[in-house]
Amino acid sequence: MTALNVSVGADTEQSANVCTDSITDLEQDFKEIEEMQREMFRQMQPSYLKTVSMTDLYETDFEAQSALIDNLLYRGTYLFVGSPKVGKSFMMAQLAYHISTGKPLWNYKVKQATVLYFALEDDYPRLQRRLFKMFGADGTENLYFATQCKTLDGGLDEQIRGFIREHPDTGLIIIDTLKRVREVGGADYSYASDYDVVAKLKALADSCKVAMLIVHHTRKQQAGDKFDTISGTNGLLGAADGAFVLSKEKRTSNNATLDITGRDQPDQRIQLVKDPETLVWNFEKAETELWIEPPDPLLEKISNTLFAESNSWSGTASQLCEIIGDDIKPNVLSLKLSINVNRLLKDYDIHYKASRTHSGRKLSLWKDSVSMCDDRDKHFESCGTV
Numbered sequence: 001m002t003a004l005n006v007s008v009g010a011d012t013e014q015s016a017n018v019c020t021d022s023i024t025d026l027e028q029d030f031k032e033i034e035e036m037q038r039e040m041f042r043q044m045q046p047s048y049l050k051t052v053s054m055t056d057l058y059e060t061d062f063e064a065q066s067a068l069i070d071n072l073l074y075r076g077t078y079l080f081v082g083s084p085k086v087g088k089s090f091m092m093a094q095l096a097y098h099i100s101t102g103k104p105l106w107n108y109k110v111k112q113a114t115v116l117y118f119a120l121e122d123d124y125p126r127l128q129r130r131l132f133k134m135f136g137a138d139g140t141e142n143l144y145f146a147t148q149c150k151t152l153d154g155g156l157d158e159q160i161r162g163f164i165r166e167h168p169d170t171g172l173i174i175i176d177t178l179k180r181v182r183e184v185g186g187a188d189y190s191y192a193s194d195y196d197v198v199a200k201l202k203a204l205a206d207s208c209k210v211a212m213l214i215v216h217h218t219r220k221q222q223a224g225d226k227f228d229t230i231s232g233t234n235g236l237l238g239a240a241d242g243a244f245v246l247s248k249e250k251r252t253s254n255n256a257t258l259d260i261t262g263r264d265q266p267d268q269r270i271q272l273v274k275d276p277e278t279l280v281w282n283f284e285k286a287e288t289e290l291w292i293e294p295p296d297p298l299l300e301k302i303s304n305t306l307f308a309e310s311n312s313w314s315g316t317a318s319q320l321c322e323i324i325g326d327d328i329k330p331n332v333l334s335l336k337l338s339i340n341v342n343r344l345l346k347d348y349d350i351h352y353k354a355s356r357t358h359s360g361r362k363l364s365l366w367k368d369s370v371s372m373c374d375d376r377d378k379h380f381e382s383c384g385t386v
């Protein structure tokens with residue numbers, strides 16, 4: 001048998017595959033591919049040095065970083081330091097519980113997230129008794145504990161990445177204590193060694209985009225600066241994003257002082273009182289008054305104009321200038337939005353991103369009720385979780 005030979009003529013329907021891509025778009029795509037290839041070959045050279053120009057830096061759209069606890073705890077790596085038995089573990093349990101539930105801590109707003117707590121100096125029965133004493137029967141499914149783990153050079157990073165794969169909404173990791181995850185033997189505890197161990201944990205926290213609290217001890221010698229009492233060299237604090245120091249004037253007292261310093265929050269000193277019945281730390285007063293940034297007229301105008309009747313807006317910087325009627329150049333407006341991306345989210349609940357298209361630079365602003373696809377949110381690729 002022979003196959004039927006269907007001719008293509010006037011009596012047969014022909015497929016209409018029409019190319020809708022413009023020559024200009026195709027040429028632009030080829031140019032981008034060629035540029036990517038040149039950059040790839042350049043990076044393969046032994047003399048390659050990664051740099052960024054001021055112009056590129058200004059045009060880069062960085063992701064907004066919201067605080068886990070407003071004015072207290074941000075994404076990054078922090079030391080939490082105090083003398084033995086001063087109440088560090090109770091404070092860690094309190095921070096972990098409030099973040100996992102989203103309940104406000106003292107007078108600070110809290111963003112809810114899953115918490116992984118390495119309680120490496122405790123066991124599960126002690127944790128059970130402590131948590132029930134502090135919080136009663138009101139539990140939370142977003143707070144996880146581990147009483148054993150690998151060392152930093154022995155696979156701790158893979159354990160943390162594995163946990164985040166299973167719990168992608170993880171926001172805080174607590175390591176209690178640093179001594180338990182540090183390699184035994186071979187460490188000279190010099191400045192370089194101290195810096196290196198915290199730098200490794202910071203690199204892990206940054207790649208997974210979480211906050212990390214590392215519990216550590218103070219030394220016996222007193223100092224005028226509370227942060228000089230951190231046991232070890234200045235390399236520990238030098239590699240961290242910030243530190244908390246919990247101290248008492250008398251060991252038998254329920255009163256304590258919490259000193260806070262960091263790159264992303266103002267220096268603070270808070271007076272706390274421990275409830276003798278529940279062992280929960282209660283806020284008494286703040287010795288330092290936080291400076292409140294005054295309202296920005298441009299951000300106020302954008303919030304009031306764009307979101308009066310809608311929860312999202314997209315367009316060019318020139319179009320935005322026309323809408324808000326402000327005497328500002330489009331490139332300056334775009335830069336100011338990029339610089340204030342954190343403030344837009346914190347003060348106005350507005351997300352912002354800029355993207356390059358064939359027709360130019362596109363700006364997008366939206367509130368949480370609107371879903372905007374953004375590859376930056378898929379941070380698990382950079383964390384090695386996909």
